[in-house]
Structure formats: structure tokens, C-alpha cells
Amino acid sequence: xxxxxxxxxxxxxxxxxxxxxxxxxxxxxxxxxxxxxxxxxxxxxxxxxxxxxxxxxxxxxxxxxxxxxxxxxxxxxxxxxxxxxxxxxxxxxxxxxxxxxxxxxxxxxxxxxxxxxxxxxxxxxxxxxxxxxxxxxxxxxxxxxxxxxxxxxxxxxxxxxxxxxxxxxxxxxxxxxxxxxxxxxxxxxxxxxxxxxxxxxxxxxxxxxxxxxxxxxxxxxxxxxxxxxxxxxxxxxxxxxxxxxxxxxxxxxxxxxxxxxxxxxxxxxxxxxxxxxxxxxxxxxxxxxxxxxxxxxxxxxxxxxxxxxxxxxxxxxxxxxxxxxxxxxxxxxxxxxxxxxxxxxxxxxxxxxxxxxxxxxx
Ligand code: SF4
Numbered sequence: 001x002x003x004x005x006x007x008x009x010x011x012x013x014x015x016x017x018x019x020x021x022x023x024x025x026x027x028x029x030x031x032x033x034x035x036x037x038x039x040x041x042x043x044x045x046x047x048x049x050x051x052x053x054x055x056x057x058x059x060x061x062x063x064x065x066x067x068x069x070x071x072x073x074x075x076x077x078x079x080x081x082x083x084x085x086x087x088x089x090x091x092x093x094x095x096x097x098x099x100x101x102x103x104x105x106x107x108x109x110x111x112x113x114x115x116x117x118x119x120x121x122x123x124x125x126x127x128x129x130x131x132x133x134x135x136x137x138x139x140x141x142x143x144x145x146x147x148x149x150x151x152x153x154x155x156x157x158x159x160x161x162x163x164x165x166x167x168x169x170x171x172x173x174x175x176x177x178x179x180x181x182x183x184x185x186x187x188x189x190x191x192x193x194x195x196x197x198x199x200x201x202x203x204x205x206x207x208x209x210x211x212x213x214x215x216x217x218x219x220x221x222x223x224x225x226x227x228x229x230x231x232x233x234x235x236x237x238x239x240x241x242x243x244x245x246x247x248x249x250x251x252x253x254x255x256x257x258x259x260x261x262x263x264x265x266x267x268x269x270x271x272x273x274x275x276x277x278x279x280x281x282x283x284x285x286x287x288x289x290x291x292x293x294x295x296x297x298x299x300x301x302x303x304x305x306x307x308x309x310x311x312x313x314x315x316x317x318x319x320x321x322x323x324x325x326x327x328x329x330x331x332x333x334x335x336x337x338x339x340x341x342x343x344x345x346x347x348x349x350x351x352x353x354x355x356x357x358x359x360x361x362x
Contacts, residue, residue: 004209014228029213029225042190047083054195072176074273082246092180103336106167116170118161128324162327166335235263286361306343308333
């Protein structure tokens with residue numbers, strides 16, 4: 001059972017505070033982390049707007065703190081140029097390319113947690129103990145006294161796990177970003193600040209509830225002093241401070257769309273890894289549709305290419321179904337990137353075809 005030091009209600013309370021209070025609390029967390037490690041800290045800097053705000057706040061208090069940019073080769077060119085144009089930025093690189101990661105580990109598809117469940121579900125396991133959430137076997141008591149689905153239920157994605165003839169994995173971030181950062185930490189003895197926010201997903205929310213902003217108790221401790229901010233806070237801070245951000249975002253403007261969205265960017269609203277599919281199925285417009293218009297050459301590289309290779313783990317003796325009814329994942333051939341491109345057109349067609357609708361527009 002996981003021990004939580006904070007509740008969801010505490011997080012919601014912090015998230016509801018005005019920006020001025022958040023700025024004050026964030027400065028306190030930054031001071032605590034920096035003093036604990038006697039100044040041996042750094043900012044993990046992606047060039048995106050969140051880490052730009054974080055870098056600004058850290059350097060307001062401690063101007064000499066270095067920023068570290070993990071050059072994965074997956075960034076928008078404008079974001080990479082912006083990141084490397086800032087003072088005192090160290091560039092680090094992963095040991096593998098994205099093509100190698102996708103070929104050996106799999107495409108980052110749907111979300112980190114779904115990709116992780118799919119990776120485990122596909123490991124041959126006659127009784128299916130590793131995939132009880134994927135096959136929807138777990139039932140939990142509901143308020144009305146009946147049994148219902150667990151919040152971890154991933155059975156919606158069972159079809160994808162069983163039938164897609166390509167690897168799917170959650171390990172890309174670890175290889176492309178986390179490992180090089182940890183290597184930097186080992187070499188320098190510095191401890192990181194990261195500009196992630198709890199509102200970005202369940203894993204980040206749980207991490208905050210478990211460790212708070214300054215995770216001293218984690219093996220590789222990390223500080224997330226913006227954890228209780230929202231995207232609106234980040235935009236408001238940028239507008240108020242007149243902060244320069246990567247040009248791909250355009251400008252910060254007043255949003256007329258809804259009551260709670262007061263600020264918006266006039267350009268891209270997302271500048272993470274260009275080819276990443278995590279979260280692409282919940283976007284209204286679709287990142288690849290935007291990419292086709294803004295960066296046609298990158299779009300073509302992403303969608304075109306791809307090739308079939310023999311599946312080294314293919315087992316002709318594996319039964320079609322496991323005892324739990326899961327169709328064992330055992331394709332003879334695997335779809336992987338080629339020198340012409342990442343082959344994501346085929347990946348999206350497969351996902352959309354399996355679900356009978358445009359789940360990820362491309
Ligand atoms: S954000 Fe996506 S593409 Fe980028 S490193 Fe993580 S999984 Fe890979």
C-alpha cells in the first residue's frame with residue numbers, strides 16, 4: 001500500500017490559490033532544495049514554457065544555477081535553438097537515437113501508463129497475472145454497493161495490445177531523457193529541478209501526493225516546485241513578467257473561449273517531442289495535423305517510411321490464447337522505422353482501424 005504524505009484535497013487547495021501565493025510557495029521550495037544540497041542543483045530545461053518559467057524563478061534567486069538540456073533530437077528546431085541560446089546551458093545527449101528506441105522497445109503510444117501495461121501484458125504469461133488490469137479482471141466496490149471497474153482498468157486497450165503488429169513501450173522517456181539526466185547528476189553531484197505539474201496526469205499527481213514538491217525520499221530525489229501550478233498560471237506568469245519564450249508558441253493572448261481559460265498561446269500550445277504519440281488520442285485538433293501544416297518535412301519523416309522485420313521473439317508453439325482469454329501477442333513480423341521515416345502513418349492507421357474511428361488524427 002502506498003503511503004501518501006499529501007491528500008488530493010491539499011493539491012486541489014494549492015491549485016486553487018492565486019498566482020501570487022503560488023509564486024511565494026514555489027520560491028520557498030526552491031530555497032529549501034537549494035539549501036539542502038548546498039547549492040549543488042540544476043534545472044532540467046527543455047526549452048518549453050514550463051521549464052522557462054522554472055528557470056526564470058530559480059535564477060531570480062540563484063543566478064548561477066546551470067540549466068541542462070537533454071538533446072533527444074525530437075525537439076521542435078525552434079525550441080532547441082531557444083534552449084541553447086540561453087546562458088549557462090549544458091547540452092547532454094542520450095546513448096540511443098529515437099529510431100533505435102522505437103525499433104528495440106516500441107512506439108510511445110496512448111499514454112505512459114497504458115504503454116507500460118501493454119508491454120507487460122504482452123510478455124508470455126499463461127495465467128495472465130501481469131495483465132489483470134489489461135483484461136479487466138479487477139473489480140472494486142463502488143459507492144452504491146455494486147462492483148465496478150478499477151481506476152487502473154486498461155481493458156479499453158486490450159485489442160491494441162493483442163493485435164497491433166508493432167512494439168509499444170513506455171521506456172522511451174527513461175532512455176532519451178531520464179538516463180542522460182541521471183548520468184549528469186552522477187558526474188556533477190547536482191540535484192535537479194523539473195518543471196512538471198500534477199495536473200498533467202495521474203502519475204504526476206500521485207508522485208506529488210507521495211513525495212510533495214521536494215522529493216528527498218526518492219532514490220534520485222527531484223524537486224518539482226511548480227507541481228501545484230496549472231497551465232493557466234504558467235501563461236499568466238509569462239504574460240506578467242514579459243518573459244521571452246520559444247517563438248514556436250507565438251504570443252500570450254487573452255482567451256475568450258471559456259471562463260477558466262484566461263490566457264492562450266497564439267502559436268503551438270504543445271512543444272514536447274515532435275513525434276511522441278503519448279496523449280495524442282485526447283487532443284481535439286491533433287498534433288500531427290498541426291505538424292503537417294507547421295513543419296511539413298518533419299511530418300513526412302514521421303508518417304512515411306517504416307518496414308517489416310522478422311520478430312525475433314516469435315514462438316510458433318505459443319497457443320493463440322492464454323488461459324485468461326488474452327490473445328497471445330506473437331506476430332511473425334514486426335513493423336519498425338526505416339531509413340525513410342518512422343512509419344507512424346501505418347501505426348496510426350492500425351490504431352484507428354482497430355477502434356473503427358479516428359482516434360489519433362494524422
Ligand atoms: S516525451 Fe515521448 S518521444 Fe519524448 S522522450 Fe518521452 S516518450 Fe519519448
